[in-house]
Amino acid sequence: MAAANEPGSSKSSNGEEKEKDETMLECNICLDAARDAVVSMCGHLFCWPCLHQWLETRPNRQVCPVCKAAISKEKVVPLYGRGSTKQEDPRNKVPPRPPGQRSEPENNSGFPGFGFGDGGFHMSFGIGAFPFGFFTSTFNFGEPRPSAAPRGTPQFEEEQFLSKVFLWVAVLFICWLLMA
Amino acid sequence: MANIAAQRIKREFKEVIKSEEVAKCAIKVELVNDNYTELKGEIAGPPETPYEGGTFVLEIKVPETYPFNPPKVRFITKIWHPNISSVTGAICLDILKDQWAAAMTLRTVLLSLQALLAAAEPDDPQDAVVAKQFKENQDMFRQTARHWTFVYAGGPHKNSDFELKIRRLTDMGIEDHQARVALSSYNWDLERATEQLFS
Numbered sequence: 167m168a169a170a171n172e173p174g175s176s177k178s179s180n181g182e183e184k185e186k187d188e189t190m191l192e193c194n195i196c197l198d199a200a201r202d203a204v205v206s207m208c209g210h211l212f213c214w215p216c217l218h219q220w221l222e223t224r225p226n227r228q229v230c231p232v233c234k235a236a237i238s239k240e241k242v243v244p245l246y247g248r249g250s251t252k253q254e255d256p257r258n259k260v261p262p263r264p265p266g267q268r269s270e271p272e273n274n275s276g277f278p279g280f281g282f283g284d285g286g287f288h289m290s291f292g293i294g295a296f297p298f299g300f301f302t303s304t305f306n307f308g309e310p311r312p313s314a315a316p317r318g319t320p321q322f323e324e325e326q327f328l329s330k331v332f333l334w335v336a337v338l339f340i341c342w343l344l345m346a
Numbered sequence: 347m348a349n350i351a352a353q354r355i356k357r358e359f360k361e362v363i364k365s366e367e368v369a370k371c372a373i374k375v376e377l378v379n380d381n382y383t384e385l386k387g388e389i390a391g392p393p394e395t396p397y398e399g400g401t402f403v404l405e406i407k408v409p410e411t412y413p414f415n416p417p418k419v420r421f422i423t424k425i426w427h428p429n430i431s432s433v434t435g436a437i438c439l440d441i442l443k444d445q446w447a448a449a450m451t452l453r454t455v456l457l458s459l460q461a462l463l464a465a466a467e468p469d470d471p472q473d474a475v476v477a478k479q480f481k482e483n484q485d486m487f488r489q490t491a492r493h494w495t496f497v498y499a500g501g502p503h504k505n506s507d508f509e510l511k512i513r514r515l516t517d518m519g520i521e522d523h524q525a526r527v528a529l530s531s532y533n534w535d536l537e538r539a540t541e542q543l544f545s
Binding site: 194195196197198210216219220223227229230231232234 | 450
């Protein structure tokens with residue numbers, strides 16, 4: 167921080183010019199050199215923690231602090247300078263959050279029962295996928311099946327019988343599904 | 347005070363001091379205390395307005411949550427303006443309320459206030475009496491505002507007629523400012539102002 171502050175207050179001979187360059191890279195909110203820099207779609211530079219706090223302060227009015235264009239957390243571009251050790255998206259780092267933060271409102275909007283994890287969706291998935299479970303053993307690619315029992319042994323008879331039973335159950339089930 | 351607020355005010359303070367508006371004596375900022383929570387602002391009355399030639403002092407209080415929330419600003423210098431309370435100095439300006447944006451600074455706030463002096467919004471008033479006068483008797487409003495600027499903000503335009511009327515009331519034991527408010531509110535009708543003061 168201390169190092170970042172210096173260029174702004176430098177009084178060297180070429181300070182004036184240098185200062186001008188530095189202001190280009192200052193966060194529009196804290197006016198300090200931008201850390202974890204992000205750029206809005208309207209082209210304004212911020213520290214990610216600063217912008218995050220701004221958006222948290224006014225959840226109902228998400229506008230760019232500079233030009234008041236509509237912005238959102240999803241539509242900002244992180245900036246990575248050369249040689250920065252971490253190429254991590256600054257948005258993944260959760261800035262110090264105010265207590266009692268709510269979950270994102272997207273989950274509540276739109277169709278109930280369209281998102282994964284909704285009760286209704288699970289239900290229908292279960293029924294649709296059920297009969298195919300019987301065939302999974304036939305479609306075991308890449309995984310060797312246990313070798314079949316040698317012909318003539320009681321185990322062979324048993325397996326033949328079982329596979330027939332399952333085949334009939336599967337056929338019945340498919341018929342039932344088609345009828346229903 | 348939160349670190350970011352103090353840090354930012356320090357930077358803005360430097361920005362204002364270096365700005366060309368200060369060089370033109372249009373705006374000014376001074377520190378009131380050492381921890382940058384309270385400042386004193388000054389704006390020059392914009393040219394070609396009744397406020398021309400006056401200097402208006404402002405109280406600026408910086409909240410903990412600055413710059414995510416706007417500073418609290420009010421006029422210390424008494425002023426006759428539809429969007430500024432003639433009693434408390436409270437300001438009705440959208441950017442000091444819901445239209446605040448974090449990239450605004452002390453400098454832009456002071457310049458916005460200066461612009462407000464030049465362009466009043468009588469349909470969104472802070473002082474209903476002034477706003478009514480502004481809409482119904484523009485010339486009376488300008489004279490009154492110019493008189494207030496002369497008395498409270500060091501403006502150049504003395505109005506002997508108004509002074510005389512105030513003298514008449516102060517001679518009756520009315521306090522100077524109270525007399526001016528009453529006369530201003532009644533379009534400098536001495537009779538009605540007296541009636542209101544003694545009713």
